[in-house]
Amino acid sequence: MVALNLRRGLVLAFLVLVADQASKWWILQVLDLPTRRNVPLLGGGDFGLDLTMVWNRGVTFGLLSGSEPWHAWALAAMAAAIAAFLVRWMAKAENRRTALALGAIVGGAVGNVIDRARFGAVVDFVDAYAWGWHWYVFNVADAAIVLGVVVLLFEAVTAREAPQEAL
Secondary structure: OHHHHHHHHHHHHHHHHHHHHHHHHHHHHHOOHHHHOEEEEEEEOOEEEEEEEEEEOOOHHHOOOOOOHHHHHHHHHHHHHHHHHHHHHHHOOOOHHHHHHHHHHHHHHHHHHHHHHHHOOEEEEEEEEEOOEEOOOEOHHHHHHHHHHHHHHHHHHHOOOOOOOOO
16 A cells, blocks of 8 residues: 555656646746736736746745855755655655645655756746735745645644554
């Protein structure tokens, strides 16, 4: 069962990675969002969803950002190390939900590592807003990471203790 969970997690990681990189290719090459800067998608006025080009040189919310070339490599190395740790955890996952959550996080992390290696920054482009408040601009990899973490937190909160063996 553990090997099956590892396989499931790795397949989801691969699918997230492909979706992430395909969406970024489309944003950069087809839509040419760096030139257009902003494309309204849904809504407008008080709430909506736009495509907005952001080169994120940091991590979530732009934290730890820096412009030195070594900075992108340091963040990429840190993300790769975390992804390797998560794959080890995935190999020991006892249920499908945990393995899939870890797969989503790994696929997203690897997608953002590829961006840092290619561009020195992560390609972010989804801008959601409501009543004058904008969420941070994100991408498919970021969404997969957040959803994976939410599932892991749910698993931790709802976990049941293993039955104790009688002595």
